[in-house]
Amino acid sequence: MHPDLLVQSLSRSSFTADSITFAYDGRVGPVFQNFSLHTQPEEFVAILGPSGCGKSTLLNLLSGFLTPQKGTIEINGSAVYPEHPALGYVFQSPNLFPWLSVLENVRFGLRMAAKLSNGQQYQTAKTFLDLVGLADHANAFPHRLSGGQRQRVALARSLVMNPALLLMDEPFSALDAITRATLNDEVLRLWSTLGQSVLFITHDIDEAIYLADRIIVLGLAPEGIRAEVKVGLPRPRHQVETRDAPRFHALRRQLSQEIANAQSKTQF
Numbered sequence: 001m002h003p004d005l006l007v008q009s010l011s012r013s014s015f016t017a018d019s020i021t022f023a024y025d026g027r028v029g030p031v032f033q034n035f036s037l038h039t040q041p042e043e044f045v046a047i048l049g050p051s052g053c054g055k056s057t058l059l060n061l062l063s064g065f066l067t068p069q070k071g072t073i074e075i076n077g078s079a080v081y082p083e084h085p086a087l088g089y090v091f092q093s094p095n096l097f098p099w100l101s102v103l104e105n106v107r108f109g110l111r112m113a114a115k116l117s118n119g120q121q122y123q124t125a126k127t128f129l130d131l132v133g134l135a136d137h138a139n140a141f142p143h144r145l146s147g148g149q150r151q152r153v154a155l156a157r158s159l160v161m162n163p164a165l166l167l168m169d170e171p172f173s174a175l176d177a178i179t180r181a182t183l184n185d186e187v188l189r190l191w192s193t194l195g196q197s198v199l200f201i202t203h204d205i206d207e208a209i210y211l212a213d214r215i216i217v218l219g220l221a222p223e224g225i226r227a228e229v230k231v232g233l234p235r236p237r238h239q240v241e242t243r244d245a246p247r248f249h250a251l252r253r254q255l256s257q258e259i260a261n262a263q264s265k266t267q268f
């Protein structure tokens, strides 16, 4: 299957969390109160916030693992649920199956879904392995790979399922700066090829600016969205030119200030 064909099958999906309120059992106050978040098709949204603002809770809500007490969370107008076919995930830890080869790891979801013949599953898995630059490692086992390569496999394993919305939870925070920069470029290349929407959670302001169309800063629970900025830097992004742009520096300053303000509330 050629990647161009996959672009067509990724329907232009929109994602909506509308006026949600969520509190954990036994917790005094809610983590989110009347919180709304909408993503446009093919939009890259980064979420930043101080520790404890509710990023993980939000991800669990958006993926249907937690249910809000009020409000709705929908993809293309239908309620979200765990393992919704339109959702893909990439986490900080790649969580590959150590007993499966790289190719079998990428094929895994297709095998479980059992929609394609075995031959088509292998062909599709190989296409995605090629897309993340690991075609030569198809038969290797995960322990033979570097941290960055494992994260590439995790990315291929998720993308092979054609998610319309990719939820990424600090996927590169355990990697060194150079590998991280390379993988940021890789994600942008794949995203511009495949056209899914991305919700990318990170603690790293520069990473958020480099990647995103729009950045949402969460305040401490239950403040919700504290600030929202359109990045407005030209694409394709470039490791030197983009990071050198006056707009990049202005955004870094603005976002640092927002996060410092949000954090200062924790101390009182």
Ligand SMILES: Nc1ncnc2c1ncn2[C@@H]1O[C@H](COP(=O)(O)OP(=O)(O)OP(=O)(O)O)[C@@H](O)[C@H]1O
Residues within 6 Å of the ligand: 024, 025, 027, 031, 049, 050, 051, 052, 053, 054, 055, 056, 057, 058, 221
């Ligand atoms: N299972 C739970 N039961 C009760 N309260 C919880 C639970 N999980 C998280 N919380 C509380 O909800 C709030 C948001 O937590 P959450 O883990 O979503 O934040 P976070 O932004 O992901 O934090 P970090 O960046 O440190 O991982 C915190 O006050 C936390 O103590």
